[in-house]
Amino acid sequence: MAKYLLLKHYRGAPAGRNDVPMDRWTPQEVSDHMRYMQEFADRLVETGEFVDAQALAPEGLWVQYGGQGRPPVTDGPFAETKDLIAGWMAIDVDTPERAYALAAELSAAPGARGEPIHEWLEVRPFMSEPPTIEE
Numbered sequence: 001m002a003k004y005l006l007l008k009h010y011r012g013a014p015a016g017r018n019d020v021p022m023d024r025w026t027p028q029e030v031s032d033h034m035r036y037m038q039e040f041a042d043r044l045v046e047t048g049e050f051v052d053a054q055a056l057a058p059e060g061l062w063v064q065y066g067g068q069g070r071p072p073v074t075d076g077p078f079a080e081t082k083d084l085i086a087g088w089m090a091i092d093v094d095t096p097e098r099a100y101a102l103a104a105e106l107s108a109a110p111g112a113r114g115e116p117i118h119e120w121l122e123v124r125p126f127m128s129e130p131p132t133i134e135e
Helices: 029-047 095-108
Strands: 002-010 048-056 063-064 074-076 085-093 122-125
Touching: 029 048, 029 095, 048 074, 085 095, 095 122
Parallel strands: none
Antiparallel strands: 002 085, 002 122, 048 085, 063 074
């Protein structure tokens, strides 16, 4: 089994067919979307392929080491990046093809008008072993 991260982006990915931002959905459309996500995760729990999932708030802050004894350097109030991540799901599957199939299914979550959003998800494998450093 190999672990993969399915990444959902607020922006930066190619537009899906039903590309209506969530802040323009009705409360029922948001509820239906969240229910789909939960039911999807529940099915993966049953198959043993679910590891974890989290939704992230759109706010964030860039932080950098400021030097010994100095406070961290921040740039904000939020990350200005096209790749801001909306959330993620970690899965543990037998093949890359299974990870892609699950990402495609997750991409069909309902959105505006109850239609599948067809969002693009980034599929990234976890490193199986850290790189080695030779002296």
